[in-house]
Amino acid sequence: MGFWDAITDLVDAATPWATVEAEAPPAEDKDTKEQSEDKDEDKEEPAEDDEEDEEDEEDDEPKDPKEELEEACKNSKQCAPAKHHFDECVERVTAQEADGEAKEDCVEEFFHLAHCATQCAAPKLWSVLK
16 A cells, blocks of 8 residues: 555545445345345344353353452441441431432442441452452
8 A cells, every 4th residue: 555545545534525335235025025024033033042142151150259248248247337327227218208208318328338348348358369
């Protein structure tokens, strides 16, 4: 490819008025359309098998130990105060929603609990990952 060819290609790619060239699909007869629809229906069945295979492959993947460790830490003695505050807040907000007017949410309490669980699980996670 020569120098001028490269410049021409760059200019053609950069111009907004570049001509788009595409081939139109061939005109189909009515009988051909019916046959293609039948073929499309046949193609759908193997696609379902492919989805099942993908789900099986996903099941074979190892689980993240962080989630399990954090769940155990949320229920541990170390995070009991944060969990207690979060549970109280959830009960309070649920009662307010039943009355029709929830004036608060439990985002702050949730983040405190999540932070506690993460801090608790971190040293255990490193020992599992080594």
